[in-house]
Amino acid sequence: MIEFKNVEKKYPNNVKALEDINIQIPKGEFVAVIGLSGAGKSTLIRCINRMHDITRGKLIVDGIDIGKLRGYEIRKFRQRIGMIFQSFNLVTRISVLKNVLVSLVPELSAWRKVTGIFSREHKIKALTALEQVGILDKAFVRVDQLSGGQQQRVALARTLAQNPEIILADEPIASLDPVTSKQVMNDFKRINEEMGITVIMNIHHVEIALEYAHRILGVRDGRIVYDGSAKDVTEEV
Ligand code: ADP
Ligand code: ADP
Numbered sequence: 001m002i003e004f005k006n007v008e009k010k011y012p013n014n015v016k017a018l019e020d021i022n023i024q025i026p027k028g029e030f031v032a033v034i035g036l037s038g039a040g041k042s043t044l045i046r047c048i049n050r051m052h053d054i055t056r057g058k059l060i061v062d063g064i065d066i067g068k069l070r071g072y073e074i075r076k077f078r079q080r081i082g083m084i085f086q087s088f089n090l091v092t093r094i095s096v097l098k099n100v101l102v103s104l105v106p107e108l109s110a111w112r113k114v115t116g117i118f119s120r121e122h123k124i125k126a127l128t129a130l131e132q133v134g135i136l137d138k139a140f141v142r143v144d145q146l147s148g149g150q151q152q153r154v155a156l157a158r159t160l161a162q163n164p165e166i167i168l169a170d171e172p173i174a175s176l177d178p179v180t181s182k183q184v185m186n187d188f189k190r191i192n193e194e195m196g197i198t199v200i201m202n203i204h205h206v207e208i209a210l211e212y213a214h215r216i217l218g219v220r221d222g223r224i225v226y227d228g229s230a231k232d233v234t235e236e237v
Helices: 041-048 071-078 096-104 110-115 120-132 148-160 178-195 206-212
Strands: 002-010 016-025 030-034 056-061 081-085 166-170 198-202 215-220 223-229
Touching: 002 041, 016 041, 016 223, 030 041, 030 178, 030 206, 041 056, 041 166, 041 198, 041 215, 081 148, 096 120, 096 148, 120 148, 148 178, 166 178, 178 198, 178 206
Parallel strands: 030 198, 030 215, 081 166, 166 198
Antiparallel strands: 002 016, 002 056, 215 223
16 A cells, blocks of 8 residues: 655755645556646656655555665665666666566676576576566567567566566656557556556556556646546546
8 A cells, every 4th residue: 555645745946746645555556647747747656666755744655654764775665666667778788588687686796797697596587577578489689679569568577577566657658659558558457457566657648548547646736636537537637
């Protein structure tokens, strides 16, 4: 469960990106955050893993007041939360499998990353994650030889291999064509339904949000202006 209690986020330049946010997101939900550019969607998502710190209120994740976490505790907490970006953030000159492995063992020395010595356990985890998103056959292909949709699936596999409880996705399909977008959305849907992982996604394609998400959060000028099921959304949101 994720709880926002009177959350405010003001950036150092005094822009108030979030104000009076009071929401609860139970485990296993598929939430789409919609709204115009600059509404505060990205800020809302990024506060959940403390990429941004809130300036007022409380953000509680599974009973933990995350504002109280420090250094090492923040890193440990972040391991429970996967993050997917519009730009995939992969290392393009190495193989798909290696991308997943390297992020599984971040403490690995640079030398071992280059020589590619990974434990059997990590390899099984990585290959299983690739299978879960349907790109096991691309394991030994370099990332720069894949399409955008396939690259986003690699990013998803990389996150899944870490067994996250929550996946935050910031405009994951914004740079993909409509057909590929649907494939990626179907992966998120499967991950949510079959693995019970909470998915919170920013998305500016309202029709796709309504098709896939259980719950819609409409954001405008840093405030929640709609919170409800996809089927009750009206034009105005
Ligand atoms: P959205 O994701 O809906 O496009 P954002 O959360 O990115 O909205 O931005 C909300 C508001 O906060 C905007 O006015 C934006 O310019 C501002 N903002 C976002 N990030 C920063 C930052 N790092 N520093 C200052 N202002 C920011
Ligand atoms: P997106 O909407 O795809 O997240 P943006 O172009 O809004 O991308 O923002 C890109 C980066 O710049 C983000 O890290 C955001 O936090 C930061 N940013 C956005 N608006 C501002 C701003 N007014 N001042 C400083 N940084 C900003």
